Amino acid sequence: MSTDELFTNPYSPWMNGSGMDGDVVLSSRVRLARNFSDIPFPNRANLAQLSEVKAMMQEILPELEDITDKPYQCLPIDELTNLERKVLIEKHLISNNHIENPEHRALVVSDDRKVSIMINEEDHLRIQCMVSGLDLAVPLELASKIDDTIESKLDIAFNEKMGYLTSCPTNLGTGLRASVMVHLPGLVFTQQIGKIMNASPQLGLAVRGLYGEGTEVIGNIFQISNQLTLGFNEQEIMDNLTSAVLEIIMHERAARKALMTYSAERLSDQVWRAFGILKYARSVSANEALSLLSKVRLGIDTKMITEVAAKSFTELLVSSRTNYLKNLQENENLSQNEIDKERAKTIRETLEKFKVVRE
Template sequence: MDHILENLLSEPLTPWLSGSGPEGEIVLSSRIRLARNLKSQPFPGRASTAKLGEIMAELKAVPAELMADDGHDYAFVELEGLSTLARYVLVEKHIVSPNHVADPKNRALIVRDDASVSIMVNEEDHLRLQCLEAGLNLTEAFTKANTVDDIIESKHGLAFMEHIGYLTSCPTNIGTGLRASVMVHLPALSLTKQMGTMVAIATRLGLTVRGLYGEGTEATGNIFQISNQVTLGRSEQDIINNLNSVVKQIVDKERMARSLLINETPDVLADRVWRAYGVLRYAQSLSASEALALLSEVRLGIDLGVIDEALPAVFNQLLVTTRPNFLQNLSGKVALNQAESNKLRAKLVRLSLHGN
């Protein structure tokens, strides 16, 4: 299954980041993550090297078990066999967490050929199963995750107690073990200084708002991840319904903020997004954070019909290709220094915009 890994590392877009799906101009993707542990083994944080090896050996059977059910190809990738660069490309593509690749020994990835299903082996839990869909599509992502979970549970005993639910390393995941999240692009709320209010409201409703790569990361490019905080005592459907409801309200607020910008300050907005477009179109050097900030404003201009010289799909593609590790991998060089990276990023952006 080397072609699966090769495609993951080289292709800029995965289907769930295509820009399609419900509310796709604001909600980039939906994710369902399930935390699971084998009942016969200690949690990864308490497991010896030998035990972690046993867990890896048992879970190598999972790809074949999943392939027999849905017809897709799956790969089992041992992280220790990947270069540091390749591991962090997977982080930038939201296939694995930063924590998972920090110490690759006895850790692995199980991934479907379209990257919509990926399973981290021996991260904080034995299994961190995630399913991703384009747009606001949590129900479809949960259906897929539930199917994969049922197949794994039918073949491997999982740690579960009737009166508690699934047992996990972190107490906040006990119960359903479910973390539902959406990735949203909220430039208008940021420009109109309303994000602080939105974050406070989401927090009061039991949700958490994080940056582009989840916990501990910044909201680069006005992209945020919104997810549930608690799993114990709540059903999967309750968690999904609550998140869906709040996200729809945030989407409505973002649209209202966009209307405010285009109706009350159209000249200011036009000047801002065209300046951003001009910099991206002609810049000879761009840092990663600068590129995302400018791309966010250009995407806003595209969505509002101010800019008609680029397609929305370009924004989604450049979200990946301008990231430092993907760019490094794309260059084919052993290493890029900061100046070389910034120069190559600017060239890539210019070519992408020129082609549209």
């Protein structure tokens, strides 16, 4: 995939819906925080030191390509347009924090988009691997291979007592942050989501919005991740998160079953109204789109709607976003009315693209 396609093609591997428990879990991601010895953390480093970090990573890109058998690109954040930076956030490749001070920040991304490495975000390196469905083992294995290669070539900050040294104390130890993106309309509609939110901190988990820390929950999509890494090994972190997510999956499916049993007519009306609006509307706002898409996806997962594939939902999580649409039009100054019209058009075309053809 070319650099241009990175900003104009919404697809990423986590969208394909092939993973386990894909009716509830959209994706699984593993992120490793790493820093170089003898170089201050990014928030304390000067521009020369930040530049040195970026140069060191560019030198070992061929080594990383040998692991995944895929080429990598290194995109300097300060050379991207404002819209391109925001599209990368909407595609879950970088964070909001990564674009605040773009000079000497960069993104290393594999051609298949399964691997992305943020350079000079909160830490020198944030190694990220993302897959479809509930499967933390595969991204952890890939991230660990990349980490091992980097450590074999460069000196990583590590302390025998505290483990990997990171800019945020909550990442000390393994430096591992595992997260799972889940779609929980059943728990939201039955007003049980509060129990999940309240219980999560007691289990050492954080529950956040679609784009992670500091973002709102829209479209009934949540990101669930481990809060602490110090004092736990990688397997313990993975097992704890997986166990909690499996419990949430069970409750979500029970909530959907209850809706189908006791509120079938009301649910059917909401699902088909949402589908009708998205299929025919000529103007749709960003938050309205995700709210309606959530209902349509619930209709697909409960077999109410059989004429469109579930993959339409995950693709539209990117292709219906405001900055993605502005970038496609190469116009940052589109009016709200123009954006909402483009969004409605994109949704109509995507639903048609993923229409299920029956023989």
